[in-house]
Amino acid sequence: xxIATKKGLALAKEVYEDRGRRVRELRxxxxxxxxxxxxxPPVEIITALGMVPFRVFGDMSEPITAADQVSTTVVCxxxxxxxDLGLKGKFNFLDGIVGAHTCDIGMTLIISWRDYxxxxxxxxxxxxxxxxxxxxxDYFQGQINSFKRHLEEFAEEKLTDxxxxxxxxxxxxxxxxxRELYDLRKPDPPLLTSMENLEVLxxxxxxxxxxxxxxxxxxxxxxxxxxxxxxxxxxxLLVWGPVFDNTSLYDLIESADANVVVDxxxxxxxxxxxxxxxxxxxxxxxxxxxxxxKCPRTYRETEHHETTRDYDKDLDSRFNYIKKAIxxxxxxxAILQSVKYCDTHGYEVPNLRHYLDTLGIPSIYIEHDYSExxxxxxxxxxEAFVETLG
Amino acid sequence: xxxxxxxxxxxGIDIGSTMSKAVIVDAAGxxxxxxxxxxxxxxxxxxxxxxxDVMQKACITLDEVAYIISxxxxxxxxxxxxxxxxxxTCHAKGVSALFPDVRTAIDIGGxxxxxxxxxNGRLTDFLTNDKCAAGTGRFLEVAAETLGLxxxxxxxxxxxxxxxxxxxxxCTIFAQQEIIARLSEGQALPDILAGVYxxxxxxxxxxxxxxxxxxxxxxxxGVAKNVGMVKAMQTVLAIPILVPEEPxxxxxxxxxxxxxxRAFQLVQDGTLQLKKKELSEAYIDFVEKNR
Numbered sequence: 001x002x003i004a005t006k007k008g009l010a011l012a013k014e015v016y017e018d019r020g021r022r023v024r025e026l027r028x029x030x031x032x033x034x035x036x037x038x039x040x041p042p043v044e045i046i047t048a049l050g051m052v053p054f055r056v057f058g059d060m061s062e063p064i065t066a067a068d069q070v071s072t073t074v075v076c077x078x079x080x081x082x083x084d085l086g087l088k089g090k091f092n093f094l095d096g097i098v099g100a101h102t103c104d105i106g107m108t109l110i111i112s113w114r115d116y117x118x119x120x121x122x123x124x125x126x127x128x129x130x131x132x133x134x135x136x137x138d139y140f141q142g143q144i145n146s147f148k149r150h151l152e153e154f155a156e157e158k159l160t161d162x163x164x165x166x167x168x169x170x171x172x173x174x175x176x177x178x179r180e181l182y183d184l185r186k187p188d189p190p191l192l193t194s195m196e197n198l199e200v201l202x203x204x205x206x207x208x209x210x211x212x213x214x215x216x217x218x219x220x221x222x223x224x225x226x227x228x229x230x231x232x233x234x235x236x237l238l239v240w241g242p243v244f245d246n247t248s249l250y251d252l253i254e255s256a257d258a259n260v261v262v263d264x265x266x267x268x269x270x271x272x273x274x275x276x277x278x279x280x281x282x283x284x285x286x287x288x289x290x291x292x293x294k295c296p297r298t299y300r301e302t303e304h305h306e307t308t309r310d311y312d313k314d315l316d317s318r319f320n321y322i323k324k325a326i327x328x329x330x331x332x333x334a335i336l337q338s339v340k341y342c343d344t345h346g347y348e349v350p351n352l353r354h355y356l357d358t359l360g361i362p363s364i365y366i367e368h369d370y371s372e373x374x375x376x377x378x379x380x381x382x383e384a385f386v387e388t389l390g
Numbered sequence: 391x392x393x394x395x396x397x398x399x400x401x402g403i404d405i406g407s408t409m410s411k412a413v414i415v416d417a418a419g420x421x422x423x424x425x426x427x428x429x430x431x432x433x434x435x436x437x438x439x440x441x442x443d444v445m446q447k448a449c450i451t452l453d454e455v456a457y458i459i460s461x462x463x464x465x466x467x468x469x470x471x472x473x474x475x476x477x478x479t480c481h482a483k484g485v486s487a488l489f490p491d492v493r494t495a496i497d498i499g500g501x502x503x504x505x506x507x508x509x510n511g512r513l514t515d516f517l518t519n520d521k522c523a524a525g526t527g528r529f530l531e532v533a534a535e536t537l538g539l540x541x542x543x544x545x546x547x548x549x550x551x552x553x554x555x556x557x558x559x560x561c562t563i564f565a566q567q568e569i570i571a572r573l574s575e576g577q578a579l580p581d582i583l584a585g586v587y588x589x590x591x592x593x594x595x596x597x598x599x600x601x602x603x604x605x606x607x608x609x610x611x612g613v614a615k616n617v618g619m620v621k622a623m624q625t626v627l628a629i630p631i632l633v634p635e636e637p638x639x640x641x642x643x644x645x646x647x648x649x650x651x652r653a654f655q656l657v658q659d660g661t662l663q664l665k666k667k668e669l670s671e672a673y674i675d676f677v678e679k680n681r
Contacts, residue, residue, distance in 0.1 A: 380463075380476050380477070380478070380518075381478075381516075381518060383476045384476040384477075384478035384479055384513070384516060387475065387476060387478070387479040387513070388479070388512070388513050388514065388515075388516075
């Protein structure tokens with residue numbers, strides 16, 4: 001049980017470097033491991049049924065060689081990396097895989113997984129409507145219910161109110177602890193680097209929720225007690241965009257005269273900012289996942305069916321959570337990053353940059369193809385951006 | 391190391407993907423000398439060489455150089471530089487020194503293209519081409535090789551026409567095939583060449599339009615030395631384009647001026663001492679301006 005020998009940041013680093021290690025141990029001990037893609041499958045249901053949710057990520061250091069058999073090359077390289085790893089047997093410790101129709105490629109990934117990877121006996125796709133309107137929330141609740149029934153069957157166990165309540169509490173506790181972790185980057189200089197922060201978050205997606213909570217408590221204590229070696233830098237940046245599960249980009253940014261102090265990415269705040277609100281039932285889950293998670297995959301508007309629109313008001317209602325982060329974390333610049341071919345995020349960029357302009361926050365948009373080697377040319381642009389600040 | 395009183399000059403070294411440039415300025419920020427040479431495979435040796443050459447040209451020795459900033463693709467390979475600054479910031483500074491009112495600068499080098507938005511001499515926004523060499527000097531080199539022409543010759547010949555052919559492909563390799571196809575169709579050489587320049591320009595202007603092109607527009611980089619490119623740029627943008635006398639050295643010039651500013655900043659902070667009279671006048675001026 002090597003996992004128990006380390007704790008805090010050292011443990012986070014270890015889990016980050018070999019994400020499958022702990023779940024492989026747990027699987028040997030009889031636990032079922034359920035992989036999921038993107039933020040939308042409700043992990044509370046997996047935890048409540050005694051299984052371990054495991055967020056599936058790609059690997060930026062692994063060249064994509066097998067995925068061409070099942071996908072075209074002009075789609076999201078992050079999702080291509082996932083299916084590539086699946087085809088290479090790197091996720092053979094999963095008993096199940098759950099996807100959600102967050103974007104079209106995310107949905108087709110589940111089809112490919114079901115038909116070509118085949119390792120996991122359980123596959124399920126949750127349909128996710130693309131607006132946050134009331135009928136959409138009801139429909140999404142039905143989708144969660146059908147996922148629940150399918151997983152109950154697989155678990156050979158019923159999901160009681162009591163179990164769901166407990167799972168919601170555990171995951172809400174995790175979200176609260178993550179917000180405390182982010183508070184450690186409010187001072188200048190921050191008490192934690194963005195690389196360390198990401199190692200902890202990636203670990204949370206690789207461990208049972210209660211072990212993750214223990215890790216968070218240990219890390220927060222450790223960081224508060226250690227002497228801070230992080231230097232004050234010219235820029236305090238916010239990083240925005242889709243999944244970023246690798247420390248290399250943060251490393252690249254922080255090697256310029258900048259500290260990344262907060263983010264709006266789906267491995268960061270987006271995954272942890274919203275709680276499930278009591279009473280803990282399927283409606284509360286539908287509300288949390290469809291309405292409260294702020295991802296550009298969902299269409300939002302200030303006033304439903306309004307014919308005369310107020311552009312600025314609309315922008316503010318879509319992005320004011322970013323304004324809050326900018327104020328609370330004393331941000332003076334934003335790096336918007338995305339993987340190539342991510343339509344969902346690409347179309348959001350002009351609006352968001354305009355909004356940031358109105359706040360007086362300089363921003364830069366960079367695209368990469370989800371491989372470590374593609375980051376090198378970005379270095380000069382990030383450095384130049386930091387040079388333009390202040 | 392930096393605390394010697396006799397130092398009077400400041401240097402900027404720009405190690406680009408294809409060409410290396412060095413500039414020396416005096417305390418007033420006025421250029422004393424510059425050199426340009428091919429980069430080649432050994433960046434470090436090249437950096438030493440351009441530095442030696444430029445000092446020789448300016449008739450100064452290394453201990454008269456108070457501060458050195460390196461820039462460009464190979465900026466990490468200048469072991470004697472005091473500081474590294476990206477080519478984007480340096481170009482903005484250099485272009486503004488030559489054209490104080492500049493709002494848009496378009497720089498096309500051997501393997502990259504960049505568009506800078508500048509306001510009051512400061513870089514405010516920028517875009518660079520990603521990865522692909524289409525719309526850079528490399529594209530023109532490939533065209534020249536295909537046609538068996540010198541780059542300068544190619545520019546001059548292209549001026550003979552006002553009816554460029556359309557080169558549709560923006561990919562360097564496909565465009566090469568297209569040039570061959572146009573030749574075999576019997577199209578006139580000047581028309582084809584003018585078409586090549588329009589194709590490169592279109593690619594870069596696409597980038598520039600994302601940032602909104604505001605005049606005055608300054609065109610720099612090795613590619614700006616080509617008369618065919620300058621004409622194509624004027625045609626596509628439909629506004630007058632300013633080109634510095636030596637368009638290759640704006641990055642190095644900016645680096646040298648930034649070296650001077652940085653040194654003065656250090657003097658102000660008390661970490662560097664410089665005593666000569668002419669220097670102190672320029673320094674007082676600098677402090678005044680920064681107030």
